[in-house]
Every structure is written in structure tokens, then in C-alpha cells.
Amino acid sequence: MIEVVDLHKYFGKLQVLKGVNTNIKKQEVVCVIGASGSGKSTFLRCLNLLEEPTSGEIIIDGIPLVEQRKDINRLRQKVGMVFQQFNLFPHMTVMENITLAPMKLKGMSKTEAYETARDLLNKVGLPDKDNEYPNRLSGGQKQRVAIARALAMDPEVMLFDEPTSALDPEMVGEVLNVMKQLANEGMTMVVVTHEMGFAKEVGDRIMFMDEGIIYEEGTPQELFNNPRRERTKEFLGKVL
Amino acid sequence: MDSVIKSLSDAIYYNLIREQRYMQFIQGLGISLQLTLYAAILGTVIGLFLALAKLGRIKWLEGLATLYVDVIRGTPAVVQLVLIYYAILGSSNLPKIVVASVAFGINSGAYVCELIRAGILAVDRGQMEAARSLGFSYSHSMIYIIIPQAIKNILPALANEFIVLLKETAIAGYIALDDLTRAGNIVRGRTFDAYTPFIVVALIYLYITTMLTWLLNKLEGRLRESD
Ligand SMILES: Nc1ncnc2c1ncn2[C@@H]1O[C@H](COP(=O)(O)OP(=O)(O)OP(=O)(O)O)[C@@H](O)[C@H]1O
Numbered sequence: 001m002i003e004v005v006d007l008h009k010y011f012g013k014l015q016v017l018k019g020v021n022t023n024i025k026k027q028e029v030v031c032v033i034g035a036s037g038s039g040k041s042t043f044l045r046c047l048n049l050l051e052e053p054t055s056g057e058i059i060i061d062g063i064p065l066v067e068q069r070k071d072i073n074r075l076r077q078k079v080g081m082v083f084q085q086f087n088l089f090p091h092m093t094v095m096e097n098i099t100l101a102p103m104k105l106k107g108m109s110k111t112e113a114y115e116t117a118r119d120l121l122n123k124v125g126l127p128d129k130d131n132e133y134p135n136r137l138s139g140g141q142k143q144r145v146a147i148a149r150a151l152a153m154d155p156e157v158m159l160f161d162e163p164t165s166a167l168d169p170e171m172v173g174e175v176l177n178v179m180k181q182l183a184n185e186g187m188t189m190v191v192v193t194h195e196m197g198f199a200k201e202v203g204d205r206i207m208f209m210d211e212g213i214i215y216e217e218g219t220p221q222e223l224f225n226n227p228r229r230e231r232t233k234e235f236l237g238k239v240l
Numbered sequence: 241m242d243s244v245i246k247s248l249s250d251a252i253y254y255n256l257i258r259e260q261r262y263m264q265f266i267q268g269l270g271i272s273l274q275l276t277l278y279a280a281i282l283g284t285v286i287g288l289f290l291a292l293a294k295l296g297r298i299k300w301l302e303g304l305a306t307l308y309v310d311v312i313r314g315t316p317a318v319v320q321l322v323l324i325y326y327a328i329l330g331s332s333n334l335p336k337i338v339v340a341s342v343a344f345g346i347n348s349g350a351y352v353c354e355l356i357r358a359g360i361l362a363v364d365r366g367q368m369e370a371a372r373s374l375g376f377s378y379s380h381s382m383i384y385i386i387i388p389q390a391i392k393n394i395l396p397a398l399a400n401e402f403i404v405l406l407k408e409t410a411i412a413g414y415i416a417l418d419d420l421t422r423a424g425n426i427v428r429g430r431t432f433d434a435y436t437p438f439i440v441v442a443l444i445y446l447y448i449t450t451m452l453t454w455l456l457n458k459l460e461g462r463l464r465e466s467d
């Protein structure tokens with residue numbers, strides 16, 4: 001459903017992506033791992049055009065990049081994103097955070113949007129937080145609300161950029177569980193993560209990025225147990 | 241002791257009571273407050289447009305706004321006032337208060353622009369990214385997400401700017417507008433008392449700015465509460 005061909009990205013003179021090629025299938029869960037600065041976030045952010053690719057092609061649902069650029073907001077409605085820093089809207093309640101986009105962008109009625117939001121809050125395990133403001137929530141709760149907010153647009157893919165890196169250790173599990181459940185329901189997911197346990201258990205495919213390319217990829221089995229290339233081994237040696 | 245009281249009561253009598261001179265001050269204050277109010281409204285409107293122009297992505301508009309702000313902030317307000325009065329608006333028969341309001345509004349706009357811009361830039365970058373990633377356009381992201389948060393940063397700074405503006409209007413006498421400061425001048429011309437009229441003027445300014453600052457602090461408290 002997402003096809004990436006020879007994706008390059010420069011920030012000024014700094015070349016961050018040096019030709020990324022991959023194909024993400026429907027319902028696939030792809031976990032992206034790699035050292036800091038290897039271009040994981042940049043790659044992810046190119047997928048919903050939060051970063052403008054310098055060259056290369058990204059085809060989503062058969063629609064090429066040129067077409068997507070013409071209707072960037074429509075594209076982003078199909079691609080949900082969850083950030084490391086949650087980025088909830090602090091001036092809105094949890095309910096308003098979740099319902100704003102479906103109501104304004106999809107023309108959903110308030111009743112319908114609120115109903116959907118309640119279902120989503122149940123799903124992420126926060127049924128009674130609808131009237132709280134974000135600053136009254138713990139990090140784990142915030143991130144689960146952020147996931148619910150992205151899901152409210154009924155996206156076809158969900159992108160996660162280190163969703164648990166800003167959390168206290170005791171809250172990592174609750175967020176990973178929600179993501180696991182989402183994966184089990186068949187959501188297509190691209191997850192940048194340092195949680196190797198999660199990647200091993202939930203990932204269909206592990207992508208190891210190094211210096212702006214996909215250096216090695218494979219099933220969790222292949223990559224974690226039998227890495228073939230030098231840098232992969234080195235990296236896994238450090239993190240496992 | 242007696243002589244001190246005597247000279248004090250004399251000063252009050254000559255500078256305030258005689259020929260109802262207190263009316264000069266009251267009318268002057270009225271003009272100063274009106275001028276500040278009109279200039280504040282005009283300044284806010286101009287500042288808002290300048291800030292949007294500076295933040296927007298239309299290059300020539302941004303350049304124009306930058307030039308405006310630089311010129312206004314780089315030259316004395318008195319000079320701007322006099323130039324606007326004589327060169328631009330003096331030829332028409334507009335009342336002086338209107339001319340002065342326009343001049344101070346144009347001046348204040350540059351400062352308001354920077355306040356608004358700073359307030360918007362102070363909103364975390366992640367907010368815009370989150371809004372865009374949900375599918376909101378740039379302008380909708382601004383309207384629903386960024387500006388409501390920026391207002392909390394902007395309002396106190398804006399209120400403060402208007403307190404400063406009230407004091408800045410003291411130069412309106414340069415175009416012979418009878419504001420509070422000029423009232424002091426006029427009375428001094430009659431009584432030949434160098435101090436008292438301006439002490440009165442100073443006390444009135446101080447009283448008004450203290451009141452406004454007190455209100456401002458309450459406003460800030462309210463805004464903080466809602467966080
Ligand atoms: N907006 C930007 N402007 C300039 N340079 C950037 C920008 N965003 C990222 N970079 C640079 O691009 C490189 C790759 O960054 P990226 O965030 O993609 O790495 P990452 O793999 O996600 O790292 P981390 O694990 O630390 O999040 C880094 O050197 C970073 O400094």
C-alpha cells in the first residue's frame with residue numbers, strides 16, 4: 001500500500017536519506033530501528049509529507065507523489081501519526097482533541113464524533129478521561145489519547161515515531177499494549193522504536209536503518225537472530 | 241511649618257482651583273485616554289496584519305512588513321508624529337486627535353506586530369505538526385490550534401504595550417494637541433510655577449498606569465489559572 005522508490009532527502013547540504021526503497025503491504029507492521037541520526041524520523045515524516053522529499057517517489061494507495069502534493073491534506077487524513085512528544089492540544093479536553101478533526105475535516109456530526117471518540121477511549125483504556133485536559137494526564141495516558149486522536153480519522157496507515165521514548169518506564173507497557181492490539185486488528189503500521197521486545201513480538205518486518213539507507217531488513221527472526229551484515233550485528237550487539 | 245503649608249496650599253490654589261484650572265487636567269486626561277484607545281485599536285489591527293504578513297509565505301509581503309517594522313522601530317516616535325502631521329495629514333482638515341491617533345496607531349502597530357509574532361512562535365512546533373498530520377490546512381491549524389494558544393502569550397504583552405503607549409502619547413503636544421502633558425504646560429504658562437503642574441501631571445499618569453497594571457496582573461492570573 002506504500003511504495004517508496006529511491007527516496008532522497010537533504011536538509012540544506014546535509015544528506016539524510018540516501019536512496020530508501022521499500023514496499024509496505026496492507027496490514028503489515030514494519031518496525032524501524034537504527035542509531036540516532038540514521039534518518040528514521042526523517043523517513044517516517046516523508047511518508048506523510050511532513051518533510052518534503054528532495055527526490056524519489058512515494059506511492060500511497062496507487063497515488064504518486066505529484067498527485068499527493070496537490071491534495072496534501074487529504075493524504076494526511078489517510079495517514080495517522082503519533083509523535084514522541086504526544087503533541088496533544090493543551091487548550092482542549094481529551095474529547096475535543098479527538099473530535100476536532102473528524103468534525104471539521106470529515107463533516108461528522110457532534111453526536112457521531114463523540115460516540116466514535118467514546119469507543120476509541122474505551123479501546124485505549126481511558127473511558128472516563130473524556131473531560132480532562134491533557135496536562136492532568138500521565139505521559140502514558142497522553143500517548144494513548146494521541147493514538148485515539150489519530151485513529152478518529154480512520155486512517156489506513158499509522159506512523160509512530162518513538163511513541164514510548166518520552167515515557168517513564170512503568171508507562172511504556174500500557175502504550176505498547178494498545179499498539180499491539182491495533183496491530184492484531186490488522187492496522188498497517190510503521191513504528192520507529194527502540195523497544196526491541198516489541199519489535200520482535202509485533203513486527204512482521206524489521207528495518208534497520210543506517211546512514212540514510214535501509215541497511216538490512218527481514219523478519220524479526222532473520223534480523224534479530226541471524227543478522228547478516230556487519231553494522232547490523234554491531235548495532236544489535238549494543239542494544240540487545 | 242506654617243510657611244510650608246501656606247506655600248503648598250497656594251500652589252494648589254493657583255495651579256488647580258483658580259480659573260477652574262483642574263478642568264485643564266481633566267480634559268487633557270480625557271484626550272490622552274481617547275488617543276491611547278484609538279491608537280491601541282488601530283495598532284492592534286495593523287500589528288495583526290503585519291504579523292500575518294511576516295509569518296506568511298508571500299515573500300514580498302513579508303519584506304514589506306519587515307521594512308515597516310524596521311523603519312518605525314528605528315526612528316523616534318516624535319519624528320514620526322510630526323512628519324505624519326505636517327507632511328501627510330496636516331494638509332487635510334482632520335481633527336488633531338484623529339491625526340495623532342493615526343500616527344500613534346502606525347507606531348504601535350510595529351510593536352504589536354512583534355508581540356503577536358513572538359506569541360505565535362512561542363507555541364510549540366509540535367502543535368502545528370500534529371494539526372497538519374491530522375489533515376488540517378495551514379490556516380485551519382492556525383485558527384483552531386495555534387492562535388488560541390498564542391493568545392494566552394499575547395494578551396498580557398499587548399496590555400502592557402498599551403500602558404506604555406499611554407505614556408508615549410505625552411509627545412502629542414508637539415502637534416499642539418491638548419493632551420494631559422500639554423495641559424501641564426498650559427497651566428505652567430499661566431502660573432509660572434515650574435513644578436506643581438507637572439507634579440500633578442505625573443501623579444495622574446502614575447495613578448492611571450498603576451490601575452492598568454493592576455488590571456493586567458489580574459488578567460495574567462486568570463490566564464494562568466486556565467492552564
Ligand atoms: N529539520 C531539520 N533540519 C536540519 N537537519 C535535520 C532536520 N531534521 C533532522 N535533521 C538531521 O537529519 C539527521 C537525521 O535525523 P533523524 O531525526 O531522521 O534521525 P533519527 O534516526 O530519527 O534519530 P533519533 O533516533 O535521534 O530520533 C540528523 O543528523 C538530524 O540532525
Ligand SMILES: [Mg+2]
Nearest residue numbers: 040041042162
Ligand atoms: Mg527520530
